[in-house]
Amino acid sequence: MQSLDPHKIEGVPESNVSRDLFEGLLISDVEGHPSPGVAEKWENKDFKVWTFHLRENAKWSDGTPVTAHDFVYSWQRLADPNTASPYASYLQYGHIANIDDIIAGKKPATDLGVKALDDQTFEVTLSEPVPYFYKLLVHPSVSPVPKSAVEKFGDKWTQPANIVTNGAYKLKNWVVNERIVLERNPQYWDNAKTVINQVTYLPISSEVTDVNRYRSGEIDMTYNNMPIELFQKLKKEIPNEVRVDPYLCTYYYEINNQKAPFNDVRVRTALKLALDRDIIVSKVKNQGDLPAYSYTPPYTDGAKLVEPEWFKWSQQKRNEEAKKLLAEAGFTADKPLTFDLLYNTSDLHKKLAIAVASIWKKNLGVNVNLENQEWKTFLDTRHQGTFDVARAGWCADYNEPTSFLNTMLSDSSNNTAHYKSPAFDKLIADTLKVADDTQRSELYAKAEQQLDKDSAIVPVYYYVNARLVKPWVGGYTGKDPLDNIYVKNLYIIKH
Known part of the structure; x- marks a missing residue:
C-alpha cells in the first residue's frame, strides 16, 4: 500500500480500500453508473458551472458534519504542488478553473475554481464545458479529507488513532504488509443499509497465495488477478466461484x-x-x-x-x-x-x-x-x-x-x-x-x-x-466495468 491518504495514492489496491473509508460527491452503483454520494443532487450551467447539494446528514466518523468547505479544502490540497499528489492532474482532466497555473506554481491553490456557497452547497467552475465532468467525481482522489486531522497530525493523520473518515467504514487496525481492518462507521449517513460490520484487506502480492488462502477458507473474495497455472483447474473444480466479467x-x-x-x-x-x-x-x-x-x-x-x-x-x-x-x-x-x-x-x-x-x-x-x-x-x-x-x-x-x-x-x-x-x-x-x-x-x-x-x-x-467469490457473498454483481466494489453493498448469506 502506498498510503491511505486519498491524495497520495494512484494504484488500484489503494483505491479499493479508499472507497470504503472516504466518500466523494458521487459513488458508483452496482452497474457502474455514477450515483449520489455525499451530494444528493447536482445541476450544471452549460456544463461549465456545476453546483452540488450536499446531504445534511453526511457526517465524519467523529460526528462532525461533512460540509462544502471540506471539499474546497480537499480539492485545493489535491491541487497544491506541496502535496505532490500523483493524481493532481485529475483536476486538469476536469478542467477546473486555474488548475494549470496552480500546478505550475503560478497561482496559489486557493485560486482553484471551487467555492462553498454555504455549508451544503459546493460550486465548481471549469475553464471550459466538460459534459462528462460528473463521471470523474467517483474517483477516490476527489474525496474529502478531514482538515482538522490533516493539520493536527501531518503525515501521520492516516494512522488508526488519528484518522477520521466519512465513508461507510472507519480504520480499526493497520499492520503494514500484513492486514488492514475496517469497521462499520455508525456516523455514515446510510449506515442503516450497511450489513457487513468488519472487513479485512490482506496485501498479497502472489496470486497463487491469494487462491490458496481463499481455498483454505481464510478469504471470501480474491483480488482480480488470477494465477495463470490454476485458472483452468479452478474453472473445472469450482465453476460457480470463478467470476469473469x-x-x-x-x-x-x-x-x-x-x-x-x-x-x-x-x-x-x-x-x-x-x-x-x-x-x-x-x-x-x-x-x-x-x-x-x-x-x-x-x-x-x-x-x-x-x-x-x-x-x-x-x-x-x-x-x-x-x-x-x-x-x-x-x-x-x-x-x-x-x-x-x-x-x-x-x-x-x-x-x-x-x-x-x-x-x-x-x-x-x-x-x-x-x-x-x-x-x-x-x-x-x-x-x-x-x-x-x-x-x-x-x-x-x-x-x-x-x-x-x-x-x-x-x-x-x-x-x-x-x-x-x-x-x-x-x-x-x-x-x-x-x-x-x-x-x-x-x-x-x-x-x-x-x-x-x-x-x-x-x-x-x-x-x-477474473476473481474468486465465495457463494455466500451476496451483492457482488461483476457488472461494473470499472470494478468499483463498495463493501457496504455486500452481505454474507448464512452458510
Missing part, C-alpha cells in the same frame, strides 16, 4: 520515451510489432483477455476506434517490419538491442515478463533483462524515469476515453511513459471545443492513432476482471 483496463508495456535508444520511434515501433499478443492471450494467460492495439479499450463509452493497419498483418509480417526498423535504428545480430524490463512483484507479471522477453528474443533478436521491484518502489521508479521498459496497466477512473488518453498528456502527473507530443495534446484539447459526441469520438480515434504512430506504449491486452 468485462473490465475497462489495458495491460501494456510502458516505454521510457525520453531515454535513448527508446526516444527513437523506430525502436519503440519494433517492440510494439514484434510482441505476439495471441501467444500471450491464448497460450500464456488463457483467461479470455483480448489482444490490444490501443490504449483505450474499444468498448469504452464514446470510443469509436480504428484498428491500425499493422493489427491486420500476420505476426510474420509484423516481425519482418520490426527487424527492418531495428536495423535502421542501428541494431543488428552483432549489435543487439539490450534493455531492462521492469515489473512489480507478482506471479502473473513475472510469468508474462518471462514470456514477453522470450517472444522479443525470438522475433526480434533483442536481449531483455528482467528486473523486479516491490509495488511502492516500482511506482517511484516509473515516475522518476529511471527505467527502460516497464510493465504497466491502466484501469479507467470513469467510463469515457479521456480516462485513458488524458494520462498521456505532456503535463500529466500520471504520464510515466514520459511521452510528449504537441500534436496529441492538441487533439485532446480540441475534444472540448466540440459539442457533438460523434465529433468528440472522431478526435479520440485520432488521438489513439497519434499514440500508435508514435508507438508511445506497447499495448498487450484488454483485461477481463
Whole structure:
C-alpha cells in the first residue's frame, strides 16, 4: 500500500480500500453508473458551472458534519504542488478553473475554481464545458479529507488513532504488509443499509497465495488477478466461484520515451510489432483477455476506434517490419538491442515478463533483462524515469476515453511513459471545443492513432476482471466495468 491518504495514492489496491473509508460527491452503483454520494443532487450551467447539494446528514466518523468547505479544502490540497499528489492532474482532466497555473506554481491553490456557497452547497467552475465532468467525481482522489486531522497530525493523520473518515467504514487496525481492518462507521449517513460490520484487506502480492488462502477458507473474495497455472483447474473444480466479467483496463508495456535508444520511434515501433499478443492471450494467460492495439479499450463509452493497419498483418509480417526498423535504428545480430524490463512483484507479471522477453528474443533478436521491484518502489521508479521498459496497466477512473488518453498528456502527473507530443495534446484539447459526441469520438480515434504512430506504449491486452467469490457473498454483481466494489453493498448469506 502506498498510503491511505486519498491524495497520495494512484494504484488500484489503494483505491479499493479508499472507497470504503472516504466518500466523494458521487459513488458508483452496482452497474457502474455514477450515483449520489455525499451530494444528493447536482445541476450544471452549460456544463461549465456545476453546483452540488450536499446531504445534511453526511457526517465524519467523529460526528462532525461533512460540509462544502471540506471539499474546497480537499480539492485545493489535491491541487497544491506541496502535496505532490500523483493524481493532481485529475483536476486538469476536469478542467477546473486555474488548475494549470496552480500546478505550475503560478497561482496559489486557493485560486482553484471551487467555492462553498454555504455549508451544503459546493460550486465548481471549469475553464471550459466538460459534459462528462460528473463521471470523474467517483474517483477516490476527489474525496474529502478531514482538515482538522490533516493539520493536527501531518503525515501521520492516516494512522488508526488519528484518522477520521466519512465513508461507510472507519480504520480499526493497520499492520503494514500484513492486514488492514475496517469497521462499520455508525456516523455514515446510510449506515442503516450497511450489513457487513468488519472487513479485512490482506496485501498479497502472489496470486497463487491469494487462491490458496481463499481455498483454505481464510478469504471470501480474491483480488482480480488470477494465477495463470490454476485458472483452468479452478474453472473445472469450482465453476460457480470463478467470476469473469468485462473490465475497462489495458495491460501494456510502458516505454521510457525520453531515454535513448527508446526516444527513437523506430525502436519503440519494433517492440510494439514484434510482441505476439495471441501467444500471450491464448497460450500464456488463457483467461479470455483480448489482444490490444490501443490504449483505450474499444468498448469504452464514446470510443469509436480504428484498428491500425499493422493489427491486420500476420505476426510474420509484423516481425519482418520490426527487424527492418531495428536495423535502421542501428541494431543488428552483432549489435543487439539490450534493455531492462521492469515489473512489480507478482506471479502473473513475472510469468508474462518471462514470456514477453522470450517472444522479443525470438522475433526480434533483442536481449531483455528482467528486473523486479516491490509495488511502492516500482511506482517511484516509473515516475522518476529511471527505467527502460516497464510493465504497466491502466484501469479507467470513469467510463469515457479521456480516462485513458488524458494520462498521456505532456503535463500529466500520471504520464510515466514520459511521452510528449504537441500534436496529441492538441487533439485532446480540441475534444472540448466540440459539442457533438460523434465529433468528440472522431478526435479520440485520432488521438489513439497519434499514440500508435508514435508507438508511445506497447499495448498487450484488454483485461477481463477474473476473481474468486465465495457463494455466500451476496451483492457482488461483476457488472461494473470499472470494478468499483463498495463493501457496504455486500452481505454474507448464512452458510
